[in-house]
Amino acid sequence: MTHILGIETSCDETAAAVVCGGCHVLSSVVSSQHNLHEAYRGVVPEIASRAHLERILPVVRHALEEAGMPVGGIDAVAVGNRPGLIGSLIVGVSGAKALSWMLGKPLIGIDHVRAHLYAACLKTVRGEAAIEQTEIYPALGLVVSGGHTSLYEVNSPVSLRPLGRTIDDAAGEAFDKAAVILSLGYPGGPALDHLAQTGDAEAYSFPRSLLGRDSLDFSFSGLKTAFLYTVRGKPKGRGRDVYFERTGSHLGDDQKADLAASFQAAVVDILIMKLERALERLDASGRRPASLVIGGGVSANSLLRSRAGVFGESHGIQVFIPPMGFCVDNAAMIAGLAYHDFIAERYDDLGLPAVATTDIFDKAC
Ligand code: KG4
Ligand code: ZN
Numbered sequence: 001m002t003h004i005l006g007i008e009t010s011c012d013e014t015a016a017a018v019v020c021g022g023c024h025v026l027s028s029v030v031s032s033q034h035n036l037h038e039a040y041r042g043v044v045p046e047i048a049s050r051a052h053l054e055r056i057l058p059v060v061r062h063a064l065e066e067a068g069m070p071v072g073g074i075d076a077v078a079v080g081n082r083p084g085l086i087g088s089l090i091v092g093v094s095g096a097k098a099l100s101w102m103l104g105k106p107l108i109g110i111d112h113v114r115a116h117l118y119a120a121c122l123k124t125v126r127g128e129a130a131i132e133q134t135e136i137y138p139a140l141g142l143v144v145s146g147g148h149t150s151l152y153e154v155n156s157p158v159s160l161r162p163l164g165r166t167i168d169d170a171a172g173e174a175f176d177k178a179a180v181i182l183s184l185g186y187p188g189g190p191a192l193d194h195l196a197q198t199g200d201a202e203a204y205s206f207p208r209s210l211l212g213r214d215s216l217d218f219s220f221s222g223l224k225t226a227f228l229y230t231v232r233g234k235p236k237g238r239g240r241d242v243y244f245e246r247t248g249s250h251l252g253d254d255q256k257a258d259l260a261a262s263f264q265a266a267v268v269d270i271l272i273m274k275l276e277r278a279l280e281r282l283d284a285s286g287r288r289p290a291s292l293v294i295g296g297g298v299s300a301n302s303l304l305r306s307r308a309g310v311f312g313e314s315h316g317i318q319v320f321i322p323p324m325g326f327c328v329d330n331a332a333m334i335a336g337l338a339y340h341d342f343i344a345e346r347y348d349d350l351g352l353p354a355v356a357t358t359d360i361f362d363k364a365c
Pocket of ligand 2: 146329
């Protein structure tokens with residue numbers, strides 16, 4: 001069996017994992033930096049890269065120990081080398097190169113966005129048997145994270161075709177910004193999801209921007225602005241002197257819960273409406289997918305998970321969403337996806353770059 005060590009440092013999570021055979025997760029260690037960035041209500045790149053530097057070796061060691069694997073027992077070292085914060089990526093890529101060189105094992109660079117789409121294939125060793133990959137593909141894929149919101153036609157773990165993407169904010173970013181407006185904790189998505197469970201999703205009516213009848217792209221900036229104005233009133237003044245009618249401190253707990261539920265319903269409605277469109281489009285061109293695969297931090301959202309289930313049932317397709325621990329950034333998805341490059345002997349050399357952007361939209365492969 002092939003054992004791959006995965007390393008992930010693209011944003012504010014330092015992660016390492018050992019995955020066997022592309023899907024059995026023997027260990028997955030994630031050291032989150034949320035407490036370091038909380039005061040800034042967003043990720044500060046310099047703080048993130050320094051924290052990765054301090055944590056990467058203990059995290060890798062921990063992952064190997066938890067897997068019961070001596071470092072020499074691994075078959076390859078995989079690393080998320082794109083897209084992400086460049087200073088953060090460099091730490092993971094340098095660490096992976098050092099390990100690969102030291103052990104004389106192949107190095108495999110992995111695209112973080114593709115890895116999110118693969119996370120639904122992962123199983124912890126104590127979990128159920130791994131999903132047969134033929135059950136999943138061809139799939140309609142949705143990545144919803146803090147940095148990406150995009151749709152794909154996915155034909156295999158390593159072959160996909162982009163169908164649409166956000167033209168402004170990502171869904172996770174919209175959740176985080178709405179949470180800041182409501183003065184919730186950081187990161188905002190989980191806090192807003194939690195609060196929304198006690199709120200009335202019909203209390204407020206927020207816009208669902210669909211960008212015309214045929215578009216498979218997303219836009220969340222109008223929704224975010226509508227939310228801001230609903231909470232704080234219209235902006236007054238100009239330029240640097242702009243101010244709002246209210247601060248938001250007038251909101252009671254019930255009102256905040258209603259706002260959170262109504263906002264979440266709008267985001268999830270947009271995502272589901274785009275999935276409907278994409279499925280219709282693929283169907284019409286004779287390429288009906290066998291399943292829907294969702295990945296990225298927002299795939300942890302309770303409403304999205306339940307609405308996706310209903311979507312699958314009503315269209316007669318299976319729905320694959322990662323177990324909760326593999327929705328947000330983790331290294332198991334990196335190690336799992338790398339297996340498919342490993343068996344095809346698609347290795348990288350020590351010149352592997354860290355790249356801030358993804359090339360996923362430039363080539364259909
Ligand atoms: O995939 P991820 O860990 O990082 C990126 O690749 O961007 O996603 C993080 C995003 C954050 O915006 C976070 O607020 C959001 O995922 N998120 C959620 C939930 N859990 C995480 N958004 C909505 N509901 C959740 N339960
Ligand atoms: Zn991510």
